[in-house]
Amino acid sequence: MGSMPAFGSRPPPCSGCDVTFPEQHIMLATINRPRQLNSIPYELHWQMDALFRWFDKEPTLRVAIVTGAGDRAFCVGSDLIEIERIKKSGDDSWKTEPYKYNHPSTGFAGISRREGKKPIVAAINGYALGGGWEIALNCDVVIASPSARFGLPEAKVGLYAYGGGLPRLIRTAGLHVASEIALTGRTITAKEALHRNLVNRISDSSQTLIDEAFDVAREIAAVSPDALIITRAALREALEAPSIERAFQITHERFYEKLMAGPNSAEGLSAFREKRQPKWKTSRL
Template identity: 55%
Template sequence: MSSSAPTSPPPSSQTYLLTHPTPHTLLITLNRPSSMNALPHSAHWDLSALLTWYDASPTLRVAIITGAGTKAFCAGQDLLELRQLRDAPPPTPAEAAQRRHPRSGFAGLSRREGRKPVIAAVNGVALGGGFEICLNCDMTIASPTATFGLPEALRGIYAGAGGLPRLIRTVGLQVASEIALTGRTLNAQEAKELRLINHISRTPESLVEEAVELAKQVAKISPDAAIVTRAGLRQAWETASVERAYQITQERFGEALIGGENAKEGLRAFAEKREPRWLPSKL
């Protein structure tokens, strides 16, 4: 583990593995390869708690999420668990609440607002909730073997984890309708042409390495600027008015960013022709 690892331990879970492949970077690996990394209900709450911890960790600046194995990033909800629960006695109110998604959505990501960026490294199948994770991540790199789709309507349900409005914002009504109303699968090249992903990795094996290289670029910028820039981008995505989106971000962060130590350090480093020595963000 690098010296930039957080000082407090992360929440533990059987759902994921955690590593720090490079300073200031958290790699989250969904660890249910025998189930195509499909997630049980408890996993959504575990991952939501993990991402809350990540946002609050002073030394972490960027996270990557990927799947264990070579077949699947995440195949959505664990349907075997759903079948078992339907045959079980009615749940208590506490159990029923636990079976719903947290406010941050599927895997704690599909509706997450958060403070810091998350990069999806899609190593295989990303279906249903797995695709909805990607639709709300800040950047996505896909293996050449990756596939994407929302097959829920084929099963008599719908993509209800926040992916539909995000899909529309990215590709428009007509293309989103074709994807969601037919349940068809997109390959990596189709996803890239539709701007659903940023890059296709050179090989399946180099996927995580390339995601880490992208994370390094993000980690090099000011931690304050990363938080504010990301907030401005997402505000524009969520808000109908471009001008109002600007105002919200400026009112929330403008003075705090310019008056902060990292802005001063960035200007000093520029004047002294050296790399900046960033401090953990206080925003």
């Protein structure tokens, strides 16, 4: 991991995912199984779940970036070789140790169904298939390289996308687009994903992808830590709640008084009046 910043506790171990802290307030998680196209075995789901739970609790961190090692794939989903081996072996230890053969409640890689507190930027290099795309569908910002490809091919191999991606795909792209993509299992390009509002932008090149992801992460990390958490919560509530007004009420009732009583709202207003950069305090939310 290189030099470790001064954290309240050490990040949990994460074999198969490199965790670094290249800049203040930013965590970079790189799925590092390029020979397996960054597919994820069962144990890694739980390790990444623990990692992102730690990330949410660590006060000095504000935003994370997730990407894949190499230039061929972001993540192509589950390690199907591992699944086939387990099925052929007749191993029934899942009955007593289900965590070995299941996802955590936060979903694929601890992200695809994650509610969380802080934002994640996905930097998609190459293929994002199956659970790999489900990771991206639940990230807060998605930047794709020009060579990125997206798809949910599960139906082609007798499965279905059970990492939480199907409802998120519909909410973002609409029923008809989502149905065509998921029912055919076809792969879409970065340009089509941008056209369907499934990514925020396409990087200038594959080589600049991570730099451009960091540009966005820095902008996010520069805002008030309190406002960051509350704004993200409000956006997520609006996505999940059936009523727009109720979504507003839930966030307002939960956070407004805490925000106004905290030091960062006062600091932001003072900095604006004094025409200077604000000096944010660590969020206590």
